[in-house]
Amino acid sequence: MENFVFQNATKLLFGSGQEKDTGSETAALGKKALLHYGGGSIKTTGLYDRVKASLEEAGVEVVELGGVKPNPLISLVREGIELCRTENVDVILAVGGGSVIDSAKAIAAGVYHDGDAWDFFTGKAEVTKTLPIGVVLTIPAAGSETSAGSVVTNEEGEYKRAFGHESLRPKFAILNPELTYTLPSYQTACGITDMSAHIFERYFTNSTHVDVTDRLCEGTLRSIIRHAHTVLDEPENYDARAEILYAGTIAHNDTLGVGRIGDWGSHDIEHEVSGIYDIAHGAGLAIIFPAWMKYVYKHDVERFAQFANRVWDIEIDLNDLEGTALAGIEQVENFFDSIGMPTRLSDVDIDDTHFEKMAAKAVENGPVGQFVKLEKEDVKRIYELAQ
Amino acid sequence: MENFVFQNATKLLFGSGQEKDTGSETAALGKKALLHYGGGSIKTTGLYDRVKASLEEAGVEVVELGGVKPNPLISLVREGIELCRTENVDVILAVGGGSVIDSAKAIAAGVYHDGDAWDFFTGKAEVTKTLPIGVVLTIPAAGSETSAGSVVTNEEGEYKRAFGHESLRPKFAILNPELTYTLPSYQTACGITDMSAHIFERYFTNSTHVDVTDRLCEGTLRSIIRHAHTVLDEPENYDARAEILYAGTIAHNDTLGVGRIGDWGSHDIEHEVSGIYDIAHGAGLAIIFPAWMKYVYKHDVERFAQFANRVWDIEIDLNDLEGTALAGIEQVENFFDSIGMPTRLSDVDIDDTHFEKMAAKAVENGPVGQFVKLEKEDVKRIYELAQ
CATH class of the missing domain: 1.20.1090.10 (Dehydroquinate synthase-like - alpha domain)
Structure with a gap:
């Protein structure tokens, strides 16, 4: 066995109906959240409305950025970073699967980085400070909900690269099996x-x-x-x-x-x-x-x-x-x-x-x-x- | 499967020689540590000296309380609480097995409790605030190094009872298989x-x-x-x-x-x-x-x-x-x-x-x-x- 250091502090809220606590868990991390999601399936399932209501009830202000694609793109990450800066966002809530969470992680790290967020993926920059991330998971797959890593695609050059940092492990992750029924x-x-x-x-x-x-x-x-x-x-x-x-x-x-x-x-x-x-x-x-x-x-x-x-x-x-x-x-x-x-x-x-x-x-x-x-x-x- | 909330933030440092980081890990939690241990076997193995040296090097002041017995006693817990109060201890380092860690947990909770520490075990008192705990483990058994629970014996009446609180999970736990050789x-x-x-x-x-x-x-x-x-x-x-x-x-x-x-x-x-x-x-x-x-x-x-x-x-x-x-x-x-x-x-x-x-x-x-x-x-x- 190799020597190792292991710490995984993500708070898992698992089971039927757990998304009811999205607001309170997010509020514990910040006052203004970037609600990050994908193609809009969360709107047709009603999850979007429930999450928004929960955030509102907990007094969390919301800024939105949807449109994350499978194999998430660095261009949207850059857009998210800009949005977090101009809106003074202090927590990111990722609602979706691994792509949404990975995109959120790159944004969370990029907000405090002077250069381009792609620098993390090429090893040019080290993560220093990050925004806290919360997750409502809809796709069991990537494991990004409790992992420290992120994979993003740079459409200029067709590069798909990974980076990770312990501070990027989501602070909480809500896992309700029912949210995966429509997958x-x-x-x-x-x-x-x-x-x-x-x-x-x-x-x-x-x-x-x-x-x-x-x-x-x-x-x-x-x-x-x-x-x-x-x-x-x-x-x-x-x-x-x-x-x-x-x-x-x-x-x-x-x-x-x-x-x-x-x-x-x-x-x-x-x-x-x-x-x-x-x-x-x-x-x-x-x-x-x-x-x-x-x-x-x-x-x-x-x-x-x-x-x-x-x-x-x-x-x-x-x-x-x-x-x-x-x-x-x-x-x-x-x-x-x-x-x-x-x-x-x-x-x-x-x-x-x-x-x-x-x-x-x-x-x-x-x-x-x-x-x-x-x-x-x-x-x-x-x-x-x-x- | 039942709904559950799970969070285990204990930082595990596992492997040969990991006790070298005892000082730095403890220093991250406080300036003055209660070094809590058992019957003295850590002195014959040399672990005691290594831990003390590591604490000293990291600038951590040390107050000692040895003598924890298997099936740890509430009387020693009370003594530990008193010592932490009079010495203004702000972190507890448990070096030993489950009994030492369990005793440390009861002390950690008792310091901030007005009444008797046994109240936690009878359900008369709820844990509010606790001192942070670090662990150097010498006996693989109780699992107390990353658990939230504690079991203590009250010698008046021969009661052995358990209590637990999430805040009592040790902040770090050092696990070196070599430290178990002499068991x-x-x-x-x-x-x-x-x-x-x-x-x-x-x-x-x-x-x-x-x-x-x-x-x-x-x-x-x-x-x-x-x-x-x-x-x-x-x-x-x-x-x-x-x-x-x-x-x-x-x-x-x-x-x-x-x-x-x-x-x-x-x-x-x-x-x-x-x-x-x-x-x-x-x-x-x-x-x-x-x-x-x-x-x-x-x-x-x-x-x-x-x-x-x-x-x-x-x-x-x-x-x-x-x-x-x-x-x-x-x-x-x-x-x-x-x-x-x-x-x-x-x-x-x-x-x-x-x-x-x-x-x-x-x-x-x-x-x-x-x-x-x-x-x-x-x-x-x-x-x-x-x-």
């Missing part, structure tokens, strides 16, 4: 893929003696797999939605990842796909992860065999550990396919036109991944395996 | 029992649809069981000590317990044993839990069978689910026995003399337990089953 099947499946991928990234590690966290990862994955079809078949099944919602949160707040060095290569490789092509991050991960696994499993066949056995109930064949490992990888691909995800680039009409460029951009700052360090040629080979 | 086998085993019991208390619940947390509980238990004999056979095995140490912490900070109503009957029933007799809390739990399980398993045979299967690898016999459940309970008893714990009251020379009195005291404030609500006669029957 379309495809987005639900993308979220399931994303949270699974967050666990994979932590699970495939060179850190040894990480048995407790291995088992936390495996157990959470088993639960995600078990409930995935239920939420797709019965979108208003509260219990299954609740399991998926909690799983998505712990998948990415490092409860399962302490003491181990994660990989994150697949995320980097995927970002080049959804940075160029208009596909959901989750869909990209469903395509990249099985390919990545096929490319790297020989690095630690035992770990992949353990994964196959403990997560997918595949019997360990001690005379063919490689076969056991490969059977697990096959299950991953089958699972993503079964929930309606693409598992090949050809499924989303992406051909090899940009492989060279995507691979070059992925390794622009050096090799990606920790479990196996991948150079440009490796990344290209993974895109080819994903064809 | 004697018996105490190590008591700790393993205690952390297992914390998971049992959460696992046996009437809350339905708690699959994710079921699996987190099961996985953590499997890891505890797997490493228990290693830490007993090789006290200086860093890796195994690290697994047990992290397991003990998550077992009791509610990471595994959110969204479910725990039982806690066995803890209440055990407190009457170690409140009267001089036995370790862990040893008492090793005796009480198997008896409790035998008494209540029919209330939810399926849950006990799941426990037997997922934690103990007992095949589910659908024609004899009760047999499956009982086989799991037998494994619990065998496990405690295998790590050198008593599993019967007769093993620690306790006879039925005080059963009547203990049972009466256990239910003084009403029935104990949530999974099954136990009246006085039930509690007495459990003592009898534990004979």
